[in-house]
Amino acid sequence: MWIARQVAGSAIVACDPAMCAALQADGLPATRLLVLGTAAADPLGSDVVVATSAVRNQFGTRLQSVYAPAVIASFGTRAGRIDVRAIAPDGTAAYQAALAADRRSRISAGGQLLRNPRIIASAAARQALSAGDVDSRLLLMLAALAVQQRVRITAFGDPSPGASHDVPLRGVQLAPLGSGAAAGASLRSVLSFIDAQRQPFQPLRAGLAGSSAVTIEYAAPSPLGLLGGP
Amino acid sequence: MNIQRFIRRAILLMAVPALLLGIPKVASAATASAGTGWVRLAHLSPNTPAVDVYLYSFGDASAEQVLHHVGYGVVSPYEALAAGEYTVAMRAAGAAATTKPVLSASLNVAPGGAYTVAGLGPETGLRLQVTSDQLATPPGKVLVRVIQASLQQHEVSVTWNGQPTVTNLPFGSVSSYQVASPATATLRVAGESESADSTITLAAGTVHTIVVLDGPKGLMLDNFLDAAGSGDMPAGAAATGYGGTAPWMPSPMPWLYLIGTGLLLAVAGGLGIRLRPRPRGRHAA
Numbered sequence: 388m389w390i391a392r393q394v395a396g397s398a399i400v401a402c403d404p405a406m407c408a409a410l411q412a413d414g415l416p417a418t419r420l421l422v423l424g425t426a427a428a429d430p431l432g433s434d435v436v437v438a439t440s441a442v443r444n445q446f447g448t449r450l451q452s453v454y455a456p457a458v459i460a461s462f463g464t465r466a467g468r469i470d471v472r473a474i475a476p477d478g479t480a481a482y483q484a485a486l487a488a489d490r491r492s493r494i495s496a497g498g499q500l501l502r503n504p505r506i507i508a509s510a511a512a513r514q515a516l517s518a519g520d521v522d523s524r525l526l527l528m529l530a531a532l533a534v535q536q537r538v539r540i541t542a543f544g545d546p547s548p549g550a551s552h553d554v555p556l557r558g559v560q561l562a563p564l565g566s567g568a569a570a571g572a573s574l575r576s577v578l579s580f581i582d583a584q585r586q587p588f589q590p591l592r593a594g595l596a597g598s599s600a601v602t603i604e605y606a607a608p609s610p611l612g613l614l615g616g617p
Numbered sequence: 618m619n620i621q622r623f624i625r626r627a628i629l630l631m632a633v634p635a636l637l638l639g640i641p642k643v644a645s646a647a648t649a650s651a652g653t654g655w656v657r658l659a660h661l662s663p664n665t666p667a668v669d670v671y672l673y674s675f676g677d678a679s680a681e682q683v684l685h686h687v688g689y690g691v692v693s694p695y696e697a698l699a700a701g702e703y704t705v706a707m708r709a710a711g712a713a714a715t716t717k718p719v720l721s722a723s724l725n726v727a728p729g730g731a732y733t734v735a736g737l738g739p740e741t742g743l744r745l746q747v748t749s750d751q752l753a754t755p756p757g758k759v760l761v762r763v764i765q766a767s768l769q770q771h772e773v774s775v776t777w778n779g780q781p782t783v784t785n786l787p788f789g790s791v792s793s794y795q796v797a798s799p800a801t802a803t804l805r806v807a808g809e810s811e812s813a814d815s816t817i818t819l820a821a822g823t824v825h826t827i828v829v830l831d832g833p834k835g836l837m838l839d840n841f842l843d844a845a846g847s848g849d850m851p852a853g854a855a856a857t858g859y860g861g862t863a864p865w866m867p868s869p870m871p872w873l874y875l876i877g878t879g880l881l882l883a884v885a886g887g888l889g890i891r892l893r894p895r896p897r898g899r900h901a902a
């Protein structure tokens with residue numbers, strides 16, 4: 388269910404036959420599933436792999452050390468544990484290097500956003516921005532949104548239980564700066580801004596959280612290298 | 618002489634020589650020390666209508682930059698931008714300020730860096746690609762790269778002075794810089810069904826971007842001078858043909874800012890006007 392709700396609609400998911408059947412029942416089309424039969428040499432060609440005990444046994448330590456170093460979500464414990472891992476198409480070393488470079492860019496970009504006088508952030512949000520913990524899609528969106536209107540960031544979050552510590556936070560909650568009708572207009576303006584976006588800046592979902600906030604959530608896994616172009 | 622008068626005269630004395638001598642070098646030193654880079658924009662998507670392109674600074678929401686009504690084949694002059702991270706977004710040309718911009722890319726401007734933000738590909742797959750522009754060449758050489766923006770020819774090959782420079786470059790892509798020897802010679806581009814050539818001079822120490830376009834009568838070439846020997850400042854667009862220096866830019870070349878600033882300082886110094894910082898022009902978003 389988490390995969391159906393949180394993983395990008397364009398992502399290919401590698402899974403063992405039983406898990407693939409379950410994911411299909413959850414609504415994932417067969418075209419997005421890469422079934423890892425017993426003869427499969429690797430999960431490459433997919434974007435994420437669902438590491439059940441069968442998949443872990445099949446690929447052993449190479450699953451983590453070669454194909455998919457980062458856990459983007461994890462469920463259960465011991466033998467029943469299921470990890471959802473991001474595939475590293477160019478190998479673990481390249482992935483780790485890209486992840487480290489991405490974090491450096493996110494730290495720099497987050498620091499610049501904190502100096503933006505039109506962005507007000509809670510203490511926790513400031514900490515997340517300073518530490519480079521925020522998904523680059525959110526950072527890019529916030530910089531543009533702040534030109535349209537002043538932005539108050541209540542919190543960043545991530546609906547990914549058990550994710551590796553270096554997986555960026557993909558969600559944000561924004562609150563209006565005014566009150567009454569002005570606050571409502573501000574929230575609607577945020578949602579209108581979000582609605583206008585295309586991939587990769589179109590969120591998985593965005594909506595009102597009660598009458599006083601907007602929540603925006605981007606899909607997993609977070610893209611690397613979006614910041615700091617070229 | 619009181620101190621204010623002394624300062625005014627000092628400003629005047631500094632400003633006048635700046636107007637008379639070597640403004641580009643002054644611009645280079647001043648902008649580099651202030652932590653600025655240079656950005657230009659290119660609309661190279663043949664079947665995409667004109668767009669307005671916005672650059673949103675992460676650190677300063679009032680520093681929005683907008684390049685209006687950029688049409689196919691246009692490559693703007695370079696504009697100075699404060700170093701930092703930017704979100705690049707687009708609106709249809711002339712779209713109302715109430716419409717929401719569509720986020721397209723990011724741009725990290727490094728001090729002294731030069732960049733081209735190019736709209737590439739077909740309309741259905743339009744993307745803004747940021748390329749880093751070289752400002753310096755190997756000694757005695759020329760750097761040339763090619764942007765393939767012809768939808769009619771899926772791939773093109775370019776020869777310079779009879780030597781293959783870039784081969785089989787697909788539509789919507791940018792080649793890496795190639796080292797070439799300086800000369801006045803024929804630059805030839807050939808696609809599957811059309812070709813075009815032009816006699817141009819590539820001088821030692823210059824950096825060029827050759828853009829391949831669909832013109833009204835077939836394949837066209839445009840030669841843009843990216844840098845001309847300084848190694849620390851782009852040259853702006855020196856077009857030899859279609860597009861190029863079309864007067865669409867909302868603002869002048871960076872060195873014109875310096876001339877303007879020098880004039881203001883001179884006037885201020887002469888008339889005793891106290892200059893105050895002015896907010897940069899903002900465009901409603």
